[in-house]
Amino acid sequence: EVQLVESGGGLVQPGGSLRLSCAASGFTFSDHAMNWVRQAPGKGLQWVSSLSGTADTTYYADSVKGRFTISRDNSKNTLHLQMNSLRAEDTAIYYCAKDLFYGGNSVVLDHWGQGTLVTVSS
Amino acid sequence: EIVLTQSPATLSLSPGERATLSCRASQSVSRYLAWYQQKPGQAPRLLIFDASNRATGIPARFSGSGSGTDFTLTISSLEPEDFAIYYCQQRSNWPWTFGQGTKVEIK
Numbered sequence: 001e002v003q004l005v006e007s008g009g010g011l012v013q014p015g016g017s018l019r020l021s022c023a024a025s026g027f028t029f030s031d032h033a034m035n036w037v038r039q040a041p042g043k044g045l046q047w048v049s050s051l052s053g054t055a056d057t058t059y060y061a062d063s064v065k066g067r068f069t070i071s072r073d074n075s076k077n078t079l080h081l082q083m084n085s086l087r088a089e090d091t092a093i094y095y096c097a098k099d100l101f102y103g104g105n106s107v108v109l110d111h112w113g114q115g116t117l118v119t120v121s122s
Numbered sequence: 123e124i125v126l127t128q129s130p131a132t133l134s135l136s137p138g139e140r141a142t143l144s145c146r147a148s149q150s151v152s153r154y155l156a157w158y159q160q161k162p163g164q165a166p167r168l169l170i171f172d173a174s175n176r177a178t179g180i181p182a183r184f185s186g187s188g189s190g191t192d193f194t195l196t197i198s199s200l201e202p203e204d205f206a207i208y209y210c211q212q213r214s215n216w217p218w219t220f221g222q223g224t225k226v227e228i229k
Contacts, residue, residue, distance in 0.1 A: 037166075045158075045166065045209055045220040061217050095165055100177075107213040108156055110177060112165035 002026040002111040004096050009116030016086050022079040022096030022113055030074040033099040036081050038092035050105045086120045093117050124148050126210050126221035134229040141197040143224045145210035150190045154214040157186055157195045161206045
């Protein structure tokens with residue numbers, strides 16, 4: 001059974017940093033691209049970032065480019081999102097999500113974690 | 123950026139009725155469109171990918187159709203567990219985008 005478990009969320013001041021993690025199990029982690037998607041309170045879904053299985057291809061939404069860094073450790077089946085220079089508008093539940101297909105970034109998100117809440121406020 | 127517009131915003135129906143949800147793209151996404159279901163307090167769940175392919179374990183009452191700019195998610199006969207918010211998402215062009223959602227509520 002595929003499981004994705006996010007951690008690392010919390011309350012941070014504007015301008016601060018957080019590092020989110022997503023522990024994966026139940027599939028061959030290095031075979032699949034992984035993604036972060038966020039959802040502001042009471043709002044819709046916004047794709048944030050994607051990383052290929054071999055970690056050689058990354059994509060970022062314009063709203064986070066230059067501030068967020070996606071990475072993975074295939075030896076530990078873990079995905080990370082380093083978030084710097086956080087803003088109030090980054091407040092959201094952050095979900096990690098697995099790509100359905102092998103290989104490249106298909107962005108068909110077939111399994112999701114339960115999410116971790118990031119609150120940016122003074 | 124491709125904008126996905128979902129309609130209606132809210133659909134009020136009774137169990138057993140047919141639900142028809144629309145997603146319109148601001149430019150062609152070919153067939154690279156997916157549908158997700160989200161219930162309160164839960165993560166989204168993949169229902170349909172590439173316009174008409176049901177994901178693993180999704181009941182046959184869910185079906186998707188369309189290509190280019192106009193897509194439809196149909197729930198043939200609503201079950202109590204189907205009342206939720208539904209999002210479409212395109213993977214044709216970066217940045218990948220979601221629609222704003224359609225809420226299917228009990229009438």
